[in-house]
Amino acid sequence: MTLCGWCGRPWQVKITFSQLCSLQRRRPETLCPDCRSQFAPVATNTAQCPGCGRLGDTHLCPECQLWHTRMPWQKGREYYLFGYHSLMQTYFERYKRQGDVRLAPLFQYDLANWWRTRHSLYDAVIPVPGDPKRSLQRGFEPVIQLIGDVFPLTLALAKTVTTPEQAQLNRHDRLTQPQPFRWQPCRGVNGHQWRRILIVDDIYTTGATLHQAMHVIHQAGVAAAMDSWTLAR
Numbered sequence: 001m002t003l004c005g006w007c008g009r010p011w012q013v014k015i016t017f018s019q020l021c022s023l024q025r026r027r028p029e030t031l032c033p034d035c036r037s038q039f040a041p042v043a044t045n046t047a048q049c050p051g052c053g054r055l056g057d058t059h060l061c062p063e064c065q066l067w068h069t070r071m072p073w074q075k076g077r078e079y080y081l082f083g084y085h086s087l088m089q090t091y092f093e094r095y096k097r098q099g100d101v102r103l104a105p106l107f108q109y110d111l112a113n114w115w116r117t118r119h120s121l122y123d124a125v126i127p128v129p130g131d132p133k134r135s136l137q138r139g140f141e142p143v144i145q146l147i148g149d150v151f152p153l154t155l156a157l158a159k160t161v162t163t164p165e166q167a168q169l170n171r172h173d174r175l176t177q178p179q180p181f182r183w184q185p186c187r188g189v190n191g192h193q194w195r196r197i198l199i200v201d202d203i204y205t206t207g208a209t210l211h212q213a214m215h216v217i218h219q220a221g222v223a224a225a226m227d228s229w230t231l232a233r
C-alpha cells in the first residue's frame with residue numbers, strides 16, 4: 001500500500017512483470033489511478049503541432065510560425081506533459097502561491113519517464129530562473145524544486161528584474177514584458193560546444209518567458225538548438 005501524493009488515499013501499486021525484470025530502477029508512481037486520470041497526461045499519439053505540441057494541429061501552428069518569424073535561428077521544439085486545466089491550476093496554486101513544498105515531487109514519475117528516453121540528446125538543461133525575492137519569501141525556487149531531482153541542471157541564467165506575476169498579466173502584457181534575464185553561467189560552463197540544450201520551466205502560458213530566456217542564451221553566443229520543456233501548458 002502506498003499513499004497518493006495528491007488525494008492522500010492508500011492504493012496498491014501494481015508492478016508489471018517486465019518492470020520487475022527491468023534492471024533500470026524506476027521511480028515509484030506518486031499518483032493513484034483516479035488522480036492520474038484527472039490530471040490527464042497529454043496523449044502523445046494524437047495530432048500535435050510539430051513545433052510546440054499543441055493538440056489538434058498537424059502543421060506548424062500560427063503561434064509557432066510567429067515565433068519563427070521573430071527568432072528564425074530557433075530550431076528546437078517544445079514539450080509539455082500535462083494540460084494547464086483547473087486541477088493543474090489548483091496544484092500550482094497550492095505548490096507555488098501557498099508554498100507547499102511537499103507537492104514538489106508529485107510528477108517525478110512522469111518527469112523521469114520523459115527524461116529516461118531523451119537524456120542523451122542534451123548537452124545541458126537550463127532552468128528558467130524564478131524571482132529571487134518571491135523564492136526567498138516562499139523558501140524554495142519552484143522550478144528547481146520541481147525538476148532538479150530528475151534533470152541535471154546547469155544554472156546559466158539569472159533574473160535581473162522583478163516582473164509582475166504572470167497570472168496577473170493579460171496576454172498582451174505578457175508578450176511585451178522587458179527582458180528579465182541575464183546570461184550568468186556558473187563557473188566552468190562554456191556553452192559554445194553545446195549542440196542541443198533543453199530550457200525548462202513549470203508552466204507554458206504564452207511562451208514569452210521561455211523565448212526571452214532563449215533569446216538571452218542566443219545573444220551570449222550559444223549556437224545550440226534549443227528545445228523547451230514545461231510541466232503544463
Ligand SMILES: [Zn+2]
Nearest residue numbers: 004007032035
Ligand atoms: Zn489520488
Ligand SMILES: [Zn+2]
Nearest residue numbers: 049052061064
Ligand atoms: Zn505550435
